[in-house]
Amino acid sequence: MNYLAHLFLSGDDADLRLGNFIADSVRGAQILQYPPRVQQGIRLHRLIDSFTDTHPVVAESKNRLRPTCRKYAGVVADVFYDHFLASSFHRYSPLSLPDFASAAYAQIQQHPDLLPPRVHHFLPYMVKQNWLVSYAHISGITRALTGLSSRTSFDSGMEKAGEELELYYPYYLREFEQFFPELQAYVSQQIELIRN
Template sequence: MNYLAHLFLSDNDPALQLGNFIADGVRANQLQQYPARVQQGIRLHHLIDRFTDTHAVVHESKERLRPKYRKYASVITDIYYDHFLAADFSRYCSQPLETFATEAYAHVQANYALLPARVQRFLPYMVQHNWLVSYAQVEGITQALRGLSRRATFASGMETAGEELLENYESYKEEFSRFFPELQQYVAQQVQLL
């Protein structure tokens, strides 16, 4: 899952949300530098990733992408799934996406000093261009994928992944719709154990 899903799946808890948001930028030996609840958010992020990466439905999406995008199929799937969450946000959350995004940005920005350097670098751009809300449109996802393609170490083809989404939109949407409620249920159980 990508930024929106990780923020959303944080039980509306600002510290858990912060940890879940920054986890990819935190090395294992840095974990103890963070407050306990932020550490739990970092752990939750890894649990979400593990559940997602091993789920049979997600595998269907990745396999459709793999011939064209190879090792980037997982990244693209995560971004597609953020699109479907954003596009149908009212189905999963009583709060409008715009309000959720504004509050999430505020929580993260209020803890700027705790952010890893990589996150500090991209956060202003993320907020300025309102990535979380832009994900609701295919064009927003296409822009995100083009940006990732420019930063990829190897030729990724991600700049064409927006076209792929449109070509197989209903298939990816159906897979997300089967997968996401299971992820929500899993996360709800895990949050109780943190």
């Protein structure tokens, strides 16, 4: 899953949400530099990624993407799934997507001392361009994936993924709708275990 899903799945816990958000920029023993609840958010992020990466429904999405996006099929599937969450956010949250995004940005920006350098670098762009809300539109997904593609050292195919999403939209949507409730249940269980 991508940024929106990780933030959303953290619930209302600001420290858990912060850890979940920064986790991709925290390596190995660096986790020990963070407060305990932020560490739990980092671990939750890794559990979400592991659950997603090994799920058979997600494998269907990745297999369909592999001819176009090769080793980046998993990255693209994550971004596609954020699109489906964003475009139907009202089904999952009492908050509107713009309100949720504004609150999430504000929470993250309250802790500049805890943000890894990579997050410090991209966060201003994320907020200014309102990535989380832009994910609701195929144009936003295309822009995000084209940006990712420009940072790879070889032809990734990610810049063509927007066309792929349009072409097979019902298939990816169905897979997301099968997968996401299972992920939500798994994450709720993991958060309960963290609390105890």
